Amino acid sequence: MLSRIDPMVRLLALAIVLATLLPATGAGRDAAQLVSNMAVFLLFFLNGMRLSRTEVARGIGNWRFLAVLAAWSFLVLALVGLGVSRLMAPMLPPLVTLGFLYLGTLPTTVQSATAYTSMAGGNVAIAVVAAALLNIMGVFVSVPLFTVLGGGAEAQLGASGLTKIVMILILPFALGQLLQAKGGKFVTDNPVLVRWMDRTAIAIAVYVAFSGAVEQGIWCLLDAGSWGWLLAGLTGMLIIAYGGAWLVGGALRLEKPDRIAFLFGGAHKSVAMGAPLALVLFPASSAGLILVPLLIYHLLQLVVSAPLANRLNPAGQ
Structure with missing residues (x-):
């Protein structure tokens, strides 16, 4: 039964349990933060190697699909997140409600959105390129968007924060693109190893962030209600997210394979981007609480997507 659970979900659960039982605090948190930064650097370096410049150019050519998907993912869902955060404000701690807004400003996933697009019989090529491009955009768009809509609450966006974004997220991706000719074959020939390196980097970031949430007393702050x-x-x-993305794809008169790609690309939100970025933007004591909505959303989107993909593509069952 356990083997049927998505490996990323299992790793996230392990990170949360470990942070609950053995949270990284004090000097231990500084060491864990350093390890996390190194892992995130490697994650974005591998992403730079994984996405070929040819694919980027070809994907950009489908500007109508990409422009609307970007507007839906970043602008519309950011406003939805803002609205939900305000509705939940009387019922939840401030940092957790802020997490709804943070969730809304993030880009789509790469792996799960494309995997479910494939399961549903959608256009995998455009799904891969669109997800990758939106993640690149997310580095530049999510931060200012969150700052504007959230009033800069809790975010550390001074010169230090911007330097971290450049050094830990943008620089390694650029290096990966530059060294693609030399290292791209390794990424292509070792997909399982690279995938687990990705997952491990995300799990470490979640562990560090959730350690801060445990230190702040998350299990006491959130009761059953x-x-x-x-x-x-x-x-x-x-x-x-799901209903709107499907309706927007229909309004654009997309062919069914493209509409399916738009559905999963427009409904999914990336913990691979969200967890590392949270550690750059927020103090460790705040990041864990802000990430709570994203972590649960990530789990729920996987639960929803599997039967939905089978329904859209009965032949694939």
Whole structure:
């Protein structure tokens, strides 16, 4: 039964349990933060090697699909996140409600959005390119968007924060692109190893962030009623994200394969981008609480996507 659970979900659960039992605090947190920064650097370096410049150019050519998907993912869902955060404000701690807004400003996933697009019989090529490009955009768009809509709350966006973004996220991706000719074959020939390196980097970032949440007393701050409100808010976001993305794809008169790619690309949110970015933007004591909505949304989007993909592509069952 355990083997049927998505490996990323299992790693995230392990990171949360480990952070609950053995949180990184004090000097240990500084060491864990350093390890996390190194792992995130490697994650974005591998992403730079993985996405060929030819694919980027070809994907940019489908500007109509990409422009609307970007507007939906960043602008519309950011406003939805803002609305949900304000609705949940009386029921949840401030940092957790801020997490709804943070969730809304993030780009789509790469791996799961494309995997479910494939399962549903969608256009995998455009899904891969669109997801990758939106993640590149996310480094530049998510931060200022969150700052504008959230009033800069909790975010450390001074010169130090911008330097971290450049050094830990943008620089390694650029290096990966530059060294693609030399190292691209390694990424192509070792997909399983690279995938697990990705997952491990994300899990480390979640562990460090959630350690801060444990230190702040997350299990005392959120009682059964609070968890109920949290799930209610996330359920509302899921309905809007999936239903809206499908309707927008129909309004664009996309062919079914492209509409399926738009659906999963427009509804999914990336913990691979969200967890590392949170550690750059927020103090460790705040990042874990802000990440709570994203972590649960990530789990729920996988639960929703599997039966939905089978329904869209009965032949693939």
